[in-house]
Amino acid sequence: MTAPTMAKPSRVKRPHFSLFAFALPAIAVYGAFFVFPTLRTLWYGFMNWQGPSTQPAWVGLENYKSLIDDSVFRNSVSVSLKFMTVVVLAQVAISLFYSVKLVKNTKTTVFLRALYFFPTILASTSVAFIWAFVYDPASGLVRSVLDLIGLKSYSPSMLGSTHTALYFLVIVQIWFHIGQMILVFVAGLQQIPGELLEAASIDGATRLQVFWKITWPLLAPATAIVVAYTTFQTFRSFELVYNLTEGGPADATRVLSFHIYRQAFEAGEYGLAASQSVVFMVIVLAVTFLQRRALRLVRSDARVFAP
Amino acid sequence: MSLDRYESRSFRYRRNTSLAVYAVIITVPILVVVFGALKTQSDIFRNPLGPPVPPRTQNFSDVWKANLPRAFRNSAIVTGCSVVFTIVLASLTGFAVARLRGWRSNLLLGFFTLGLAVPAQVSIVQQYALFKDLHLTDTLVGLILVETAVTLPVAVFILAGFMKTLPGELFEAAIVDGASSWRLYRSIVMPLSLPSVAAVTTFLFVIHWNDLQYPLLFLPTRDDLWTLPRQLVGLRGEYLTNYPVLFAGVLLASTPVVVAYVLLQRWFVAGMTSGAVKG
Numbered sequence: 001m002t003a004p005t006m007a008k009p010s011r012v013k014r015p016h017f018s019l020f021a022f023a024l025p026a027i028a029v030y031g032a033f034f035v036f037p038t039l040r041t042l043w044y045g046f047m048n049w050q051g052p053s054t055q056p057a058w059v060g061l062e063n064y065k066s067l068i069d070d071s072v073f074r075n076s077v078s079v080s081l082k083f084m085t086v087v088v089l090a091q092v093a094i095s096l097f098y099s100v101k102l103v104k105n106t107k108t109t110v111f112l113r114a115l116y117f118f119p120t121i122l123a124s125t126s127v128a129f130i131w132a133f134v135y136d137p138a139s140g141l142v143r144s145v146l147d148l149i150g151l152k153s154y155s156p157s158m159l160g161s162t163h164t165a166l167y168f169l170v171i172v173q174i175w176f177h178i179g180q181m182i183l184v185f186v187a188g189l190q191q192i193p194g195e196l197l198e199a200a201s202i203d204g205a206t207r208l209q210v211f212w213k214i215t216w217p218l219l220a221p222a223t224a225i226v227v228a229y230t231t232f233q234t235f236r237s238f239e240l241v242y243n244l245t246e247g248g249p250a251d252a253t254r255v256l257s258f259h260i261y262r263q264a265f266e267a268g269e270y271g272l273a274a275s276q277s278v279v280f281m282v283i284v285l286a287v288t289f290l291q292r293r294a295l296r297l298v299r300s301d302a303r304v305f306a307p
Numbered sequence: 308m309s310l311d312r313y314e315s316r317s318f319r320y321r322r323n324t325s326l327a328v329y330a331v332i333i334t335v336p337i338l339v340v341v342f343g344a345l346k347t348q349s350d351i352f353r354n355p356l357g358p359p360v361p362p363r364t365q366n367f368s369d370v371w372k373a374n375l376p377r378a379f380r381n382s383a384i385v386t387g388c389s390v391v392f393t394i395v396l397a398s399l400t401g402f403a404v405a406r407l408r409g410w411r412s413n414l415l416l417g418f419f420t421l422g423l424a425v426p427a428q429v430s431i432v433q434q435y436a437l438f439k440d441l442h443l444t445d446t447l448v449g450l451i452l453v454e455t456a457v458t459l460p461v462a463v464f465i466l467a468g469f470m471k472t473l474p475g476e477l478f479e480a481a482i483v484d485g486a487s488s489w490r491l492y493r494s495i496v497m498p499l500s501l502p503s504v505a506a507v508t509t510f511l512f513v514i515h516w517n518d519l520q521y522p523l524l525f526l527p528t529r530d531d532l533w534t535l536p537r538q539l540v541g542l543r544g545e546y547l548t549n550y551p552v553l554f555a556g557v558l559l560a561s562t563p564v565v566v567a568y569v570l571l572q573r574w575f576v577a578g579m580t581s582g583a584v585k586g
Contacts, residue, residue: 123517
């Protein structure tokens with residue numbers, strides 16, 4: 001680290017080979033059961049294959065060509081992107097709103113942070129059961145509350161209508177995961193030096209100005225984490241869909257992960273499912289890349305204010 | 308803190324209101340589950356919000372008889388083994404990443420972090436096909452292997468990240484004293500990494516205990532091997548909208564995680580937020 005130690009550096013020879021041996025068990029398990037199947041997905045995207053114990057046949061780009069005209073698949077792509085966009089925007093806005101109010105460490109805020117975080121530890125199956133009851137059109141929680149406040153004739157369609165189902169799924173997703181994002185934002189906010197905010201407001205900046213000119217740019221690293229993690233969570237939200245809507249009504253909530261599951265395990269089109277998985281992967285990478293580009297712009301702003 | 312005096316009373320009032328509103332949004336559905344598990348089906352539909360009078364324990368014994376003990380045992384085996392395997396394999400790898408230098412270290416870490424960019428559903432179909440060929444579907448061993456494989460990237464990422472911050476002088480000194488790499492791992496790196504290991508352990512515990520996706524696909528015919536979330540899904544097929552029984556199942560299945568959360572909150576928060584770094 002410092003100059004004097006450099007002299008003796010026992011130039012300890014690193015036993016590279018034996019160090020790699022430490023990683024070998026993990027490389028074996030992860031390589032065989034994760035990396036290998038993932039690479040095989042690329043390969044089987046070019047196959048017509050009805051699943052284990054059947055013979056795959058090479059079809060070249062046929063699977064990919066058929067996706068172009070596959071309206072169910074295209075619907076799934078747009079449902080996934082819509083779900084992702086709405087959840088990311090809403091979750092960033094709401095968790096930011098609450099984290100600003102929870103940034104100080106008092107007894108109340110520590111308790112509230114723990115409470116808001118609580119749903120995160122539940123199984124998605126449990127969360128789905130809870131919300132299935134909340135949304136139950138015949139006599140669920142929403143229904144009872146509406147009756148209680150005298151809105152007996154008003155019956156919102158919630159998960160029952162193609163226009164609203166996705167948004168009611170968004171609510172569940174946010175209820176489930178927002179506590180985690182609040183914590184990330186709180187950690188980010190606590191790193192912003194108080195003097196900076198104080199100096200600005202002494203100079204006559206309004207609360208809103210302080211937020212947009214100082215807090216928001218300095219918060220960019222936390223925002224990047226929240227956006228990336230939320231995006232990832234929404235793309236893999238298979239279990240909620242499986243338990244709450246099964247993709248319906250009329251495919252309105254048929255996200256890609258659920259569509260691929262159906263394609264392989266119910267329609268038995270493993271080859272087609274593989275090609276769809278590849279497209280899914282490309283979409284995830286593209287979205288992540290675009291988000292990083294967008295957020296890096298914010299980060300360079302931050303440098304202006306944090307000399 | 309020092310900004311307190313700029314806060315007007317109305318601002319503070321609005322803040323408290325919005326905080327309370329969200330606390331209600333979190334609490335009410337959970338209370339409905341707790342109360343609901345103690346009601347009859349007609350009670351829960353007639354009055355979902357009120358307390359159960361008199362509380363009825365029948366739902367718990369119904370759900371308990373629906374093979375819940377068996378599911379508890381399966382979940383305990385799968386979660387226990389998956390967490391231990393992931394921690395052991397990932398910490399050994401993290402150690403190698405921290406001790407290696409330059410491109411070797413980057414290559415090793417990069418190989419694992421690549422897995423963070425792949426959503427589980429991309430690989431799951433081929434994973435199933437592979438496990439089927441190896442006769443590992445419908446076995447707990449297969450389930451444990453796949454659960455371990457998919458959580459290794461995030462565990463390696465967090466543990467290697469922590470172990471890299473340990474001061475290099477520590478290693479040099481021990482090596483001069485003649486310590487082997489194994490000794491370094493066991494007696495220096497692991498004890499010093501305990502906070503990070505504890506955080507990752509709780510994080511993995513929650514993921515494995517709650518997972519539905521892999522039990523759903525990798526145990527297609529052996530319902531005697533079902534884990535808790537899988538058993539709950541099966542229960543729903545049986546009880547449909549009998550929410551009191553389903554809620555009793557939800558409460559029982561969540562108990563271990565909730566108890567752990569109350570006792571070890573610090574580690575949960577550390578683990579689940581460091582898990583947020585993935586992606």
